[in-house]
Amino acid sequence: MTSTEVLxxxxxxxxxxxxxIVGGGMVGCGAAFEIKKWAPxxxxxxxxxxxxxxxxxxxxxxxxAINTYLGDNTPEDYVKHVxxxxxxxxxxxxxxxxxxxxxxTVRLFEKFGLPIFKEDEDDTRTIxxxxxxxxxxRWQIMIHGESYKVLVAEAARKALGEENIxxxxxxxxxxxxxxxxxxxxxxxxxxxxxxxxxxxxxxxxIMACGGTVNVFRPRSQAEGMGRTWYAIWNAGSTYAxxxxxxAEMTTMENRFVPNRFKDGYGxxxxxxxxxxxxxxxxxxxxxxxxxxxMLQDYAPxxxxxxxxxxxxxxxxxxxxxxxxxxxxxxxSGAMKTLxxxxxxxxxxxxxxxxxxxxxxxxxxxxxxWASMDIDxxxxxxxxxxxxxxxxxxxxxxxxxxxxxxxxxxxKEYQWGYNRMTTVNGLxxxxxxxxxxxxxxxxxxxxxxxxxxxxxVRFVLDDPGFTPTVHTDNKVLAEKVYGPMITFExxxxxxxxxxxxxxxxxxxxxxxxxxxxxxxxxxGTSTFYRTxxxxxLRGLDLLNRLKEDAPKLAAANLHELMRAWENYHRSIVGELxxxxxxxxxxxxxxxxYYRTDHPKLDEQNWKVFVNSKLNKTTGQxxxxxxxxxxxxxxx
Ligand SMILES: Cc1cc2nc3c(=O)[nH]c(=O)nc-3n(C[C@H](O)[C@H](O)[C@H](O)COP(=O)(O)OP(=O)(O)OC[C@H]3O[C@@H](n4cnc5c(N)ncnc54)[C@H](O)[C@@H]3O)c2cc1C
Numbered sequence: 001m002t003s004t005e006v007l008x009x010x011x012x013x014x015x016x017x018x019x020x021i022v023g024g025g026m027v028g029c030g031a032a033f034e035i036k037k038w039a040p041x042x043x044x045x046x047x048x049x050x051x052x053x054x055x056x057x058x059x060x061x062x063x064x065a066i067n068t069y070l071g072d073n074t075p076e077d078y079v080k081h082v083x084x085x086x087x088x089x090x091x092x093x094x095x096x097x098x099x100x101x102x103x104x105t106v107r108l109f110e111k112f113g114l115p116i117f118k119e120d121e122d123d124t125r126t127i128x129x130x131x132x133x134x135x136x137x138r139w140q141i142m143i144h145g146e147s148y149k150v151l152v153a154e155a156a157r158k159a160l161g162e163e164n165i166x167x168x169x170x171x172x173x174x175x176x177x178x179x180x181x182x183x184x185x186x187x188x189x190x191x192x193x194x195x196x197x198x199x200x201x202x203x204x205x206i207m208a209c210g211g212t213v214n215v216f217r218p219r220s221q222a223e224g225m226g227r228t229w230y231a232i233w234n235a236g237s238t239y240a241x242x243x244x245x246x247a248e249m250t251t252m253e254n255r256f257v258p259n260r261f262k263d264g265y266g267x268x269x270x271x272x273x274x275x276x277x278x279x280x281x282x283x284x285x286x287x288x289x290x291x292x293x294m295l296q297d298y299a300p301x302x303x304x305x306x307x308x309x310x311x312x313x314x315x316x317x318x319x320x321x322x323x324x325x326x327x328x329x330x331x332s333g334a335m336k337t338l339x340x341x342x343x344x345x346x347x348x349x350x351x352x353x354x355x356x357x358x359x360x361x362x363x364x365x366x367x368x369w370a371s372m373d374i375d376x377x378x379x380x381x382x383x384x385x386x387x388x389x390x391x392x393x394x395x396x397x398x399x400x401x402x403x404x405x406x407x408x409x410x411k412e413y414q415w416g417y418n419r420m421t422t423v424n425g426l427x428x429x430x431x432x433x434x435x436x437x438x439x440x441x442x443x444x445x446x447x448x449x450x451x452x453x454x455x456v457r458f459v460l461d462d463p464g465f466t467p468t469v470h471t472d473n474k475v476l477a478e479k480v481y482g483p484m485i486t487f488e489x490x491x492x493x494x495x496x497x498x499x500x501x502x503x504x505x506x507x508x509x510x511x512x513x514x515x516x517x518x519x520x521x522x523g524t525s526t527f528y529r530t531x532x533x534x535x536l537r538g539l540d541l542l543n544r545l546k547e548d549a550p551k552l553a554a555a556n557l558h559e560l561m562r563a564w565e566n567y568h569r570s571i572v573g574e575l576x577x578x579x580x581x582x583x584x585x586x587x588x589x590x591x592y593y594r595t596d597h598p599k600l601d602e603q604n605w606k607v608f609v610n611s612k613l614n615k616t617t618g619q620x621x622x623x624x625x626x627x628x629x630x631x632x633x634x
Pocket of ligand 1: 022023024025026027028048049050051053056057058059063064065066067068169170171172208209210211229230231233234235237238393394429430431432439440441442444
């Protein structure tokens, strides 16, 4: 719908609910499934999702593996693994909590109908009945996962009821209660299909909009722009809206720079662990063997049996700087070796695992191979670190600072309700919870379930509360439709609608953000390097960009979504920049370098960096929070 049609015809629908779930990804679906078990019959639960929950979020295309399944490992092992991978600074209480619940959630997925590979292919039992899942590494199990999201969505729909799920609705902002300080009171958003604003008043909100893609300039440009590693529709809404509501943020300096098949973004993990493949430099050398000694500089994280993910990038980048790139995954060699050694029966399924499974979770990789005439059994493919991403559930750690479980969290990390942020009534999970990565799909679902249970308790503990939002509905609606109002006002000023001195289109706003983040905040063009001077220059440009945010213009509903997405992205960009500036060390070499503080500084910086919006100045305040060890490391 065009801006003219929308602005002339729009209506406002007000919804009153008890618990609002924003985002129907793994967290949202986990929360929806769990919540009805704890909520009294008359408690109203509403879910809002910008897409359609069957194919939304980071699991939309499906997955080939569930990356967190403990099996014979203990929650303590899991904490040690995650802590090492994230260079020591993690919330061990939260990780332990996820670890102790995750296997029962995986068993639940199998009950929903998810096919899980078994060690013995002929074993028809479920895991619960004693079958051993086929591992693709210490923590991963293999699945036929093309319908993974469809299955969890079906369970969420059945639990909540169709009438309580609104899809194709984009949430722009959280609403705060007028009578109670620091208490959430709902959210506001707009339909992407019709001229309608939704104002939802809620006693508790579970914010679950995933992480952030495309803050940095992606490697693939122009015709390849749609290809990214991370889910293209997760635009930082979780972090931006949480931060603006006043939630304390944590570890926003962290980013994930996945080392993946170049430009196709196909996963490499199974190639390493299942097919025993190696990445070699242009001269056929193993860069890890060549430069492995560099890991000693990052003890203890570099000396673990499996060094931290960022350090693998660090070593590869060193080899690249020495002029030894490009790098190739030795797919052809690995497949030939396996075919020589495997029994006939296993060869067919191996081939399926190697090629066809890319189709379910990374169709772009299959497309790229097809278009370049590559048979990976014959031709090796390039591997390269990508542009940076922000997430809290995969191998990253940014997100909100949340209250931990009562029985595990030290008092500094606990204020009543598990997975509640520092804003009363605002809960989160998965990518929304900071300093506790490596949850992946299964762990995110677990956190959705935990958040749901806590949100119900929160609402029941305060039966007298009614959300109060004083701002006039029309004023709220005009803010949401602001970019359309701007477009309508100035659209006739120029003949080319994208070029106009009175406004900025979302696409151009995004290009400006991408460029400044890439060039000053350690993107790919600087090989992930930055310094205080660079960051301050970046901040200057970012402030100028933010000045233009009120001039964003949208000609239709789709562009309106882009305007809000890119605005959310720019808030995430600023938070990241400021956190990188505050942390005066290089904690994640291979993900980014502070060239003016190139070393790891355990003595001064083994702490969390947290931030919070000062609502009076409109600026973030940054401060340190102590890291408290719960599981002893040796
Ligand atoms: C490329 C990639 C590969 C992965 N591979 C694996 C794997 O092999 N195994 C594994 O176990 N895990 C894997 N994961 C991790 C897993 O996908 C995530 O941990 C999990 O999806 C996080 O759950 P979430 O609910 O936080 O976010 P998501 O599942 O991404 O859900 C976020 C939801 O919020 C919605 N949303 C966003 N913004 C708004 C808004 N403003 N208003 C309304 N709705 C909004 C989105 O549409 C989406 O439905 C992978 C992730 C990625 C990105």
